[in-house]
Amino acid sequence: MHWLYLGIAVFFEIAFALGANATDGFTKLWPSVFTLVMAAGGIFFLSRALLTLDVGVGYAIWTGLGSVGIVLLGALIFKEKLNWRKLIGFGLVICGIIGLQLTGA
Secondary structure (H helix, E strand, O other), X not given: OHHHHHHHHHHHXXXXXXXXXXXXXXXXXXXXXXXXXXXXXXXXXXXXXXXXXXXXXXXXXXXXXXXHHHHHHHXXXXXXXXXXXXXXXXXXXXXXXXHHHHOOO
């Protein structure tokens, strides 16, 4: 169940970051409300996952997968540029996440 909670937390993390882009420095009400709700949801589900997972492993996976998702969706939604350096970096993040999962966490 902890992996499901962590997956949900990653979803909220991605939504939080994408929402933060739309807040215009928290000057727009509804994007700001959305962003705060998504941040709270991410932290809530991360805390549920951390009841079983080691905090270092859970947090690393949460931020790593969240970062990859944010950059990929940023490229699709906001037309942000992806280059080979970013792709290599994300490959390394994914390798690190796989390595953490292989530790038996």
